[in-house]
Amino acid sequence: MNNLKLALRGVTRNKRRTLMTLSAITIALMTMVILGAFMDGATKQTEDGVIEITGHVQLYAPGYYDERRTLPTDIAIGDLDHTLAEIRGMGGVVDVTPQINFGGLAIHDEKQMTGLFSGIEPESADRIHGYTDKVTQGRYLTDNDVDGCLIGYRFAELLGIGVGDALTYVTQTSYGALTAADLTVVGVVKTMNPMIDEAGVLLRLEDAQRHMELPNAATAIIVTGEDADKSVELKESLLALLNAGVELKTEPLQPVTPETEDVVPLFAEEAPTGGFEVPDEVIMAPTKEGFEGYTWYELNHLIFDLINQKDQMLDVLRAVLLILAAAMIANTMLTNVFERTREIGVMMAMGAKGRQVLLVFLGEAAALGIIGSLAGVALGAGIGLVLQSVGINLGDAYSSLTNVPMGQVFHPLVAPLRLVQFFLLGFVVSVFAGLYPAAKAARMLPTKALRFI
């Protein structure tokens, strides 16, 4: 007979009371595990969604990030081919895709809506963003689709546009002139990115460069590395490589004349026929002004701040659950001590020291904690794993409402480390709750305890 055996026997004395106490611990731990799985699932799914949208690191020309909400095209990365080659040649880089993002008015029939336009390299963009799998109508964009485009499914509904239809858009070129172009819809996409689904148009980078007069340039370069968790290191390596010997400027680029640089404004020939006046100066994409870089976490820190806030709120809920469970344990243990006062006296008469009495009752609290916590963690993990494999369909509304790129089906995530943490927490709280009753038992005077009826 050892102390553990004795503690286990102790908890079986009053089965109904033990069962109620165990239920409290079990329910508290189970709820904590399930809530944890929901939180971890939301975080993981959001991270995956965010990474799919933003890649691991995004590179911009200096000053772009601060102005990014206005989708500026006058702050662009130039000498793109050379820059991309440099990035692709760097160790640790898995994939790279350039992008030109700009805002504009999308027009179809008599409907007009503000849209977010992205010029993409179809192949490399697909590798990073997985667009092919997200095409719901038509097909994915290819390098041969001159002035072809993909459109977000909600945007298509709002505009009443479908595959094969013409979409006209009006925007400002990088130097501020109004321009318009006709695109043909080749496919409709349903992504996790609410920006694309609600208002997005994806066209070839080449077409965007031509329309926006940004030859061999992009407003962003998206890079993925081997491990999303090492994005900070990737960013630092990229910036070290690309900014070597460059003194960073933080101001937007100033227009330069075509005569001083070897760039011909692409719209120069089209402008007269298109009714636009070609200015004397055009935007020249930067070459030697350096880069600024942001990781996926930095780009989406608001989302993760929100998740962390929710996590903190859950911490409060967890604390309340644990306090309730602890109160049950303390109550049970106090009742045990009260009921077993004579027994404590007998133990002392047989030579038990206060420390031994303390250990017996703490052992019982620990046994309650171990059994209840194990049951709670096991039940919570079981339910969590079922939900994880089945998933919970949140419907389209969720990501539209929250702007969090989570997708429709939410999968909670049961993390083994969390289970261990919760189990240990349940155990420690149980022992802690048993401390006062056990100390009360240990401090009893044997003569008084033996007289107790």
Add this chain to the structure above:
Amino acid sequence: MDAVLEIRGLTKSYELGHLRAPALRGVDLTIGRGEFTALVGPSGSGKTTLLNIAGCLDVPDEGRVILAGEEVQNLKSGRRAEIRGRSIGFVFQTFNLIPVLTAKENAEYPLILGGHYRRADAQEKARLKKRPAELLTELGLAEYLNRRPNDMSGGQRQRVAIARALVTEPAVVLADEPTANLDSSTGTEIMKLLKEMNERHGATFLFATHDPLVMSFCRRIVTLTDGRISDDRTQAGDGGR
């Protein structure tokens, strides 16, 4: 006969509200090894108080208590607990067995609590391991070793309590009204067993009792009146046989 318990000039009083009620008023008593002694007297005469102090459960206001050669009245509680575990066995009126332990486990419990296994070498440990079952068998409970107290009669429970008191081979067994919760035939049976243990193992017994049955088995009767020893006599102690 060498003394296992010597009490000299023992006084003890309790606070009752604003009053101090004396329980013992200067008791001198020597119990020799192997004695079978009854401490008798009316309620409130100080029997239980004397037993508690002799058993290191309580401390006197004044006086000396020498148990198995060691003066114990001024010892700290931890050390007194060690002495209880090593040198004293207790038998209570209400048996006070641990309900979740079997008869054998109850009898073994003092060996664990008193650290007897911890201190013993391998050979002694093996001997001690066997002792609870041996004692229970000797007390007629061979078939009940794995029963829990709730599945046993009062007499059987008290026999388990006797085994528990003797398992550590204590210097003295202190028994407070051991027959009070038993019918007379079971009480007689228990007293016979205790007497056998006394004769066979040389165990020393000191009873606090009102029960003439217990007195009839004791060779020495010490009478306490108002906290003082008023009589100390010897008799046949054969249980009236």
